[in-house]
Amino acid sequence: MKALYSHQELDITLTRLAHQLIENHLDFSNTVIIGLQPRGVFLSDRIHQKLQFLLPDIQIPYGKLDITFYRDDFNSPGLLHQAQETQLDFSVAGKNVILIDDVLYTGRSIRAGLDALLDFGRPQHIELLVLIDRRFSREVPIQSDYIGMSVDVIDNQKVRVLWQENDGKDEVVMIAPKKIAHK
Amino acid sequence: MSLSVKHLLGIKDLLPSDIALILKTAEKFKEVLQRPIKKVPTLRDTSIVNLFFENSTRTRISFELAEKRLSADTINFAASSSSVSKGETLIDTAKNILSMKVDMVVMRHSASGAPHFLANHINASIVNAGDGINEHPTQALLDAFSMTEKLGTVKGKKIAIIGDIMHSRVALSNIYCLTKLGAEVIVCGPPTLIPKHIESLGVKVSYDVKKTLAWCDVANVLRIQLERQNKPLFSSLREYSMYYGISKSLLDSVKKDIVIMHPGPINRGVELNSDVADSPNAIILDQVENGVAVRMAVLYLLAGKKDNLI
Structure with a gap:
């Protein structure tokens, strides 16, 4: 396991992403934030916190979306995912939606996320924010509008974002192939 | 997983x-x-x-x-x-x-x-x-789901299954499911409708519906499966209803909030009176x-x- 980004670097990047969102959405009057389960929600929690800190007078609608039932690898052996909670208590119809996930890799999760999102209404505009963009590994034509860091690693290496609240520390790490087999 | x-x-x-x-x-x-x-x-x-x-x-x-x-x-x-x-x-x-x-x-x-x-x-x-x-099995699973939704958990709860235990597949599946989830189960009905040795599944048997109601948190009431009974097991539906039917006055007499369940179809006036089936305590439509x-x-x-x- 090799550390790619430290706690401080992560925090600077999160702050930058929050400012970029404010630049484009100003007062968030028609904008909602949706984190993708399971690991995207740690990032969206942080981004939402940063935004609320920077814009204390505005309530930004924030939801969580589970994509398990929309995956395209449902029938792959040994890949039945445990569904997580979907928490969307507002309508997305006509809204600007900022979809948030931690790592953009093949793009298939985001594809499923878009399908899931459209079952809740027809948003005006959908943007994607990711912390890590694994370049050159896309399997579907999906790109991110906001990128924390770009990372180039080979296919069988895994990039994982660790979060204080779940993993005990904030860090971005690369896991070598041997370790993946162990998991 | x-x-x-x-x-x-x-x-x-x-x-x-x-x-x-x-x-x-x-x-x-x-x-x-x-x-x-x-x-x-x-x-x-x-x-x-x-x-x-x-x-x-x-x-x-x-x-x-x-x-x-x-x-x-x-x-x-x-x-x-x-x-x-x-x-x-x-x-x-x-x-x-x-x-x-x-x-x-x-x-x-x-x-x-x-x-x-x-x-x-x-x-x-x-x-x-x-x-x-x-x-x-899916009926027992949805019963357990509905109980969990209503009571928070099934573990440690007191569940009564009342009615035709002998001919009911819902009863057997419920017994397996509830005991595996750690609930206490009593089956209650006329002796002719309770199979011998049912205690070996880890449940208690009662023939007294009022005592059973006073004991339980949930009463899962079952239909009399006349279509599966090929010999007379009780005198008449009217008699069954008098001894084992659940009415509002019977529920009131035990002075306790009991969740009422029924897998359907209900024979109103036999195992369950309308004033109970349609009361706020009944979660029959939630089950569905x-x-x-x-x-x-x-x-x-x-x-x-x-x-x-x-």
């Missing part, structure tokens, strides 16, 4: 962890059913046949809705309007349907053990939707609503085992 079984033939074969997984997954599907679009694309490559050799309203509609909301292709089969009436055997019927590339079978049959028999002869996953007087989510969870978890699919 998957079930330990290939088929859902009965609760008897499930581990407590399987039951917990099904109930947890059903919660997520219940949320799906509250959405503007109550449908997910998960099983769009799966075909499911509903083989009903016995009449059904709730279970059949519930399974069909569950299948459609998972985007599966469904085929309905009713024995009365099929080649079964021309003398075709069960295996032949099933094999012919499966040769048209069907992946899963939901089956109800009046003979106990029919789905177990079929499971030994065909490749597809089988979901038992009720077999004779043996089991009705939850049935769809629970069946979606069962189909999803069984179909997710790739090697299950033929």
